[in-house]
Amino acid sequence: MLLIGGPVLASAGLLDSGGLRAAAQWLPVCAVAALINSAAEEFLFRHGINAVTAPLLGRTELIALTTLYFGITHLNGTPGGITGVLLGGGFGLVLAIAVAQTRGFCWNWPLHFAADLVIFSLGVAIAA
Known part of the structure; x- marks a missing residue:
């Protein structure tokens, strides 16, 4: 995600070398x-x-419930509004399917961690 998101943001003028340095410094946090x-x-x-x-509930209903709940709770996130709900819901669907397939924590948590790491790092980079 960083390999794709970084160049896209850089080409849009939202990311520069100072932002990348800031993201690298804040990476542990x-x-x-x-x-x-x-x-x-x-x-x-x-x-x-x-x-x-x-x-x-059945498997499909459970996936739908957790997807909807995850999406709606991102209404006031970044990005917020309908965009946040749709992005959160779409990612929530991926995570819900991962849980349903594995019946555990082994895929959805690493996927979620990776996405959050990219989001937080890019947020730092853009703010710098």
Whole structure:
């Protein structure tokens, strides 16, 4: 994602060498924040809901529920509004399918961590 997102942002004038240096300096902080955020959101949005509602819902309904919930909670995120809901919901769908396929934490958490690391790092780079 950095290999694609970095050049796209650089070509749009949103990222320069100073921003890349700032992102590199803040990478450990971004990594810890991404680790904590991704674990918390996965437990809250997927594993917690799955534990309670899996006996009551089918697989498709459970995926739809967690996807919708994840998308709606990103209404006030960055980006916010309908864009945040659609992006969050789309990524939530990928994560929900990963949970359904593996019945565990081994794919959705690393995917979520990687996405958060890129988002946090690019946020630092753009702000610099």
